[in-house]
Amino acid sequence: MPSQRSTTADKFIVDRRKPHRNSDVARAVRKTRDRLSQQAGNPDFDRELLKLHARAMIGGAIIVPLLVLATAATGLFAGVGKAIGVWAPLILICYTIVVFMARRVDRTEAAELNPLQTHRDFLIGHFLCGLGWAWFAWLGCDACQVDQFQLIKAVVLLLAMAATAITASSLRGALLATFAVPVAAYAYAGARQWMPVELIMAGLLIVSLPFFAYVARRLNRSSLMLLSFRSEKDALIAELDTAKSMSDEARRRAEDANLAKSRFLASMSHELRTPLNAILGFSEVMANEVLGPMSNPTYRDYARDVHDSGQHLLDLINEILDLSRIEAGRYQLNEEPMMLLSVVEDCCHMMELKARNKDIRIVQDFEHALPRLFADERAVRQIALNLLSNAIKFTGTGGEIRVRVGWTAGGGQYFSVKDNGPGIPEDEIPVVLSAFGQGSIAIKSAEQGTGLGLPIVQSLLAMHGGEFELHSKLREGTEAIAIFPLSRVMEELPALPTRAVAARRR
Template sequence: MRTRLPQLRGKALAYVAYAAVMAAAGCGLWATGEREYQARLDQLHLQLSDVAENVSTLVNTSTGHVDLMRRQAEALLEEPAPTFGARRAFAGLAPAESFSGYALDRLPPNSSPDQLVNLTGSGEIPPIQSGAGREMLMGLSLGAVLQATHAQIPDAAWIYYTSANHFIVMAPWVPSRDFHWQEALLGYEFFKGGIPERNPGRAQFWTDLYVDAAGKGLMATVGRPVYDKSNRFRGTINLDLTLGTFDRLLAQTDFGRSRALLVNAQNHVIADSAGLPPERLVDLAEVLPPSPDLDAGELSSHDYDDAFHRHGGWVVYLNPVAGAPWRFLLLVDRYGLILEVLRSLWIGFAGIALLALAIVAVEQRRRASVALAENVATLQRMTLTLASARDEAQQANSAKSMLLANVSHELRTPLNAIIGFSDLMRHQIYGPLGNARYDEYADHIQRSGQLLLSLINDLLDVTKLEAGRHELTESECSLAALAKEAVGLVKMQAERGGVSLTATIDENLPPVFADERALRQIILNLLSNAVKFTPNGGAVRISCALNPAGAPTVVVRDTGRGIPHEEMQNLFQPFARTADAKRASTPGTGLGLAIVKSLVELHQGAIALESRVGFGTTVTVTLPATRIIATAARGAA
């Protein structure tokens, strides 16, 4: 009994230690996952903030110009003497041919539509000295400000002054047969939003979204009421803002599997990161993902602070737009985001699995030690043998741990020495080796060292790329020069395999802003793969030029065995290899294409693969045209 108590106590302590180690590892991985989860949310928030800043700038520019035009209009109403230009334009008013009223359809000599506004109204032209006539002079004097505002805001479709005296002044100028005053305009929201009954505080107002009848797409109107010095309501200054730019801003921002929306107070969608159907008003309920956790009414009724909020399986962020009754809505699939985070932590899970295996091994050794201690009297020789074996195993385990911990440096350093010295021996720098077999052995040593170093580098590159820790060092690069360099490096490999290697490189290809080492690795991996899988007598061709869209493109074609369609979809995954490569025992780890794809995507580029069994394979890498460094910009720099 006395001997059993220490054994039980030691067993319990061991299990507590195992549980503590596993719990610490699990908590560490959990904390890492939490940080990664929050970092991805912060990145989405930052991307949305960038778009929101651009939207707010355009909105504030539009509202600022509207307020400026309102103050200018109120000041002109008090001017005792109108300008000569306004009187001259007033004299050009004439009865309209296309409706019952008057218009400024005849342009004065030496003038163009870009410099003028059109004034249309109902009934007869009032006398110039009447109240309506003086208000028309104000509207015509305001025309220069309307035209200047239209020129400064490209997204402004129409800018106009709508008078309660039944006329409208509009910029840019259009003939009255295309647009003219109608009494129905007084019932539109862009006018009713400014009348005293609806807007006693004379505040800025926005209309709901609508589709422009002139074909300019989805629009919204911002307006301010105009009053004279006697506080009498005279009309409204309005700016029709086209909304296509907002939709493009969201669509061009990569929100991953999340969804970003810009919505107005009536729950109509202004912009959608997934794109909006053209020429149609879309309600928020139509575009929300089908989920019981997302309700359009509930999302619009809550006033959230500047933080993400849980809605069942979704994380929601609302961001109001300053200057307009609009708000951004960011919808993040929480379970999808968690899955992405778990995928990024595969190394951590592998480490925990290895830790569990190590604990099992330690426990097995502990039990073996206890059993040996119980039989020490009769099995002394065996105990000594097992103890020695245990020490050797612990030393081997320690050596393995040190090797793995220092693989990025300690393994590369001797490999570089092996490769360097074997290269000296191959080229017989210090004299002949004395036997032809030594030359062959030196070649084998050099090739094996290069292969092992390449494998280590590939494993480290894949680990960094999948963990998102690979940072680009971008500078001005010559894609043509890198392609030529790669051809020179692979040429000997092609000659050894009896493969014809040709290059078509555009000498006038402009430089690009990219990571030179990454581009070199992309081209070298593609070329060496093509040569490796092309049989004797085949051909490999690389071309480097701008595609029809003006984007830098590298195309590598070979006449190899080709890849079956069912194997192509997984070919860019780490350690993926074709069945033919496995059967033929072709050297390689299956990491090359995975590294190429990750490096291309880090440059915001695209990679495409086409292949036919028996005819060969074509790989196309396309970089964004925005990475081209223009000649003029280089000269200015």
């Protein structure tokens, strides 16, 4: 059962039935996940190691040839003979072949490499270079002007072994394939002469071979860690690409759904309001007995109930339509100079009767002589009515509502509505400010509303560049503050002469 839910939820984000979607990302994820599980012996992993070895050989292609040329030049100068002159070109040719092989591997796609064949070819190349070093280790020089010729050969071999251990660390067995025969040849030559120095250097070479093999193995492990880290990086990038693709798909679907909702509400607004207006009109006619008295008073009460329910449903539809237009960006502000004080005062008078029915007193605390605002009067009136309606709805009988209008510290204008109702717990304020959100205490202590009033207030204020603040303490009341910025405040305009007014009317 859980797997069925996850599959269904995932289908709404990315439709798995369409293989063309996210195919590149899916392939990248599969490749990187395969790399994460790779280890030595895995063909893909071995291909990556061979590519690393090829790059290392290309990067260090000049090191060993320089050593060979320096050794050959020194040997010719010391009088070793023509043998070292023949040895140097042969071993250089061997290393050139290995480097060309590395270039071919580096330029070939990893998926096209045969790891076993390529590994074997590299080992053969290194072995042939090792035969060249074995010839060098076997060389003798009776007529040399250098006394310690065998010692110099051992030093050259040690340098060559160190360079190979570094450059060929990514290829398993490369060091042994190259220098096992040269070390054996040097040890055999030293044992034949039975000279202490030659024996010591032979022993040093024999000990150095496993030491450099250990160094190469450690470097090989470093290469493995490098590949692992690179695989993890690729996996993270692929996961991010997948998440981005799914997010884009989800956003596109959400935008399509929001657009469909807006179109549906726009097309249904007329169809919903037309029958509701008829219901409201006829129920009001029946409740007021316009066409004659009703003999049964129960019918008259039912007509009032129908009218009240229809009015509540019409208000709900209007709020949903307003909120949907705001969210869809289709709510157009009709901005013009207006007096905030006058609009709030009118709204207080409009809600006076409703407040008096609950024995609630509305106290007005206004700062007079406020300049005009450049705003949408209908939107400002809707903000004020929503805040006053909420205050009356959630204030108990005999309570008090204080309405303030004045300046803000930044030079803007504000109006606030403060009641002494049950208040809102601090953790429920985000819920109250969300669409269809209602606080638990408010629901228990007052008539149930739609939960759209405050979100509409927030959205309308945001369209004016203003802010909405809601301060509440449990069992002490709530204060809602609507703030208009300084940019909306207009300076007092001078009165126009009578002739100019008459000319405009013409």
